[in-house]
Amino acid sequence: MLTQTLPTWLPRLSFAPVNTAPRGDTLVVVFLRGAADVLNMVVPHGEDAYYQLRPSLGIARPDDSSAKKEDRAVDLDGFFGFHPTMRPLIEAWQSEQLAIIHACGAPDESRSHFKAMELMERGVDDERGPASGWIGRHLATLNTGNSSPLRAVGMGTRPQRSLSGSVPASALRSIADFHLGGDPRALQQMRAALNTVYQDDALGQDTLSIMDTLQKLDPANYQSPNYPDTEFGMALKQTAMLIKAEVGLEVSAIDLGGWDTHFAQGSANGLMPNLMKDLAEGLAAFHADMADHMNQLTTVTMSEFGRRASENGSLGTDHGHGSMMMVIGGNVNGGKVYGQWPGMADDQLIGPGDLAVTTDYRDVLSEILTKRLNNPAVNEIFPDYQPIIPNVIV
Numbered sequence: 001m002l003t004q005t006l007p008t009w010l011p012r013l014s015f016a017p018v019n020t021a022p023r024g025d026t027l028v029v030v031f032l033r034g035a036a037d038v039l040n041m042v043v044p045h046g047e048d049a050y051y052q053l054r055p056s057l058g059i060a061r062p063d064d065s066s067a068k069k070e071d072r073a074v075d076l077d078g079f080f081g082f083h084p085t086m087r088p089l090i091e092a093w094q095s096e097q098l099a100i101i102h103a104c105g106a107p108d109e110s111r112s113h114f115k116a117m118e119l120m121e122r123g124v125d126d127e128r129g130p131a132s133g134w135i136g137r138h139l140a141t142l143n144t145g146n147s148s149p150l151r152a153v154g155m156g157t158r159p160q161r162s163l164s165g166s167v168p169a170s171a172l173r174s175i176a177d178f179h180l181g182g183d184p185r186a187l188q189q190m191r192a193a194l195n196t197v198y199q200d201d202a203l204g205q206d207t208l209s210i211m212d213t214l215q216k217l218d219p220a221n222y223q224s225p226n227y228p229d230t231e232f233g234m235a236l237k238q239t240a241m242l243i244k245a246e247v248g249l250e251v252s253a254i255d256l257g258g259w260d261t262h263f264a265q266g267s268a269n270g271l272m273p274n275l276m277k278d279l280a281e282g283l284a285a286f287h288a289d290m291a292d293h294m295n296q297l298t299t300v301t302m303s304e305f306g307r308r309a310s311e312n313g314s315l316g317t318d319h320g321h322g323s324m325m326m327v328i329g330g331n332v333n334g335g336k337v338y339g340q341w342p343g344m345a346d347d348q349l350i351g352p353g354d355l356a357v358t359t360d361y362r363d364v365l366s367e368i369l370t371k372r373l374n375n376p377a378v379n380e381i382f383p384d385y386q387p388i389i390p391n392v393i394v
Helices: 048-053 084-094 113-122 134-141 175-182 184-197 202-215 231-244 271-289 291-296 361-371
Strands: 026-033 098-105 152-155 170-172 251-257 297-303 323-329 336-338
Touching (some): 026 113, 026 271, 084 098, 084 271, 098 361, 134 152, 152 231, 231 251, 231 271, 251 271, 271 291, 271 297, 291 297, 297 361, 323 361
Parallel strands (some): 026 297, 098 336, 152 170, 152 251
Antiparallel strands (some): 098 323, 297 323
């Protein structure tokens, strides 16, 4: 097979010419909570050991005539392929605005969801690091003069851990909630009541400012591509609305959970494929919707760790190590799978049988921060870590 034809090292992520505007791209961070099975998401179909380790869960090779065409991996480069439910992202891949970094992740080997997410969102190696989040430190070290209460938004009931810090972040579950069912009288009454309560309160005034901004946006009348009718699809749609409304959004953090599939995760169909479908359809709709804004937009996906290389006895996968990141944007040198592929033979796996990490997730984020967000303070954002940032610019 093609395992031996891969180079031993591929450059990590590289971008097109650096954004020289005072403020860089809008950053959208999608966190796949629960440890996504990236080996079935971006399938190493050129790796024989993959099929030996996953006799039931393995995704058929693109040329496997014994499998239905709709169940086969969608080839990307002759060695890797998308899970069939990830097909909606092919357009972004072929337009070279989507890059994949495989065998990517954090050095933590605890395989604990809580610890791994905590460390990754703080951008540190261990608990002794700063308590703030890496995005929070990015915002604090980049003085853009942007005082918008919507500078940083966490989609959901509360801001993500990565947003914590000295710069306030807003939690936004639904723009529609600020319309109170479209009743203008109810809106007026609430506005008057809040004005009275928060007359001399700075935080309250920020709340009112957010309300005023969001009341001008109407999701019901928003003309957009077909976002999936899910919380994830709605979060991406609302992010697009905020970007187009030019409300000062710099960072949007979005979660997609449910990836901890120890039992009956499914192969071509099932629980995990349904999550992949939601992810791919949402990102594809967002990519199409933001076509005119792609040169000022970078989207990155990440997960706390990957899953075990071999399937378990319950037709699921257990906690693993090596994961995968995707980066989408108009300035991404896409259409490539980056990173050093470690292989999946017994002597190449680590720990109890996991894909090794050959690219630290902070290398990818550091390059985004410096080249697309114009923030050179990566040593403050990721303390005690020296990122490897490639100098290959298109």
